[in-house]
Amino acid sequence: MTDVVSGRADRDIELQLADEAATAQLGAALAAAVPGPALIFLSGDLGAGKTTLVRAWLRGLGYAGPARSPTYTLVEPYEIAGRRIYHFDLYRLADPEELEDIGWRDYADGESLCLIEWPERAERVLPVPDLHIRLTPADGGRVARLTAHSEAGLAAVARII
Template identity: 65%
Template sequence: MQTSTRPLPDPAATESLGAALGAALPDTLVIHLNGDLGAGKTTLVRALLRALGHEGAVRSPTYTLVETYDCGSRRIYHLDLYRLADPEELEFIGLRDLLDGPSVLLVEWPERGAGVLPAADLRVQLTVAGAGREARLDAETEDGRDVLRRLE
């Protein structure tokens, strides 16, 4: 596993990291986003999507569980599993269909999908650090390591 830690002193730094991640993404990747409520997960996703050219609204999929974005040739799925009662519910929302073909999965609260959700290529842990945040990025696969190399 390869790890990178970045200070995020303000929301602009979180947005900058999101934009850099967007620029570094391959066509297919699974990113697990961890952090407490308000840690900046959706802010990071919004900036990533903007970097890929998405101009519309970016809503947190807290109630819908998944929002789909077409960004050029890429399909990005933003999942928020906070309200998931049972990991098996992922089958009902069509998780297998989301994984059919090139796609990027950005998953908030991935621990709630344990046993059903695909393993992460990259884990992003956002934590409160003083007045700002800190991001720890853990590459779990070679694709994840490639993303970290592109961020350097």
């Protein structure tokens, strides 16, 4: 799947993803590595692979339907095997307070998996994530930097490496 490029203890790892297939493999691995509720941030420029990663994550959880990007709706809900997953795309967010207007706190109830693309658009509203994944283009593929900010995040990183 990936080559571990670098790491800082078990809190922060960097993975080289050769192509889109490797990004999808990481998504599937994350589906297994994050077994419970969590808040996950996904950062990167347009086309970095954030939505590809989320789609593979959903497939890894057993979702077979179409996985839409919530660029215009802000959030796309999923129910997979009794588990609630919310995929947010905050790219078009004009003001972080809009997140409050859509009932953000109801989604982030500590019982759901929240996958948030473009979290920097709402930094002052969002809490610290369990895991922050940054995708950047590199050598025809991309680099994924996973940074854990909680015990759940640490456990996920440990399962990936």
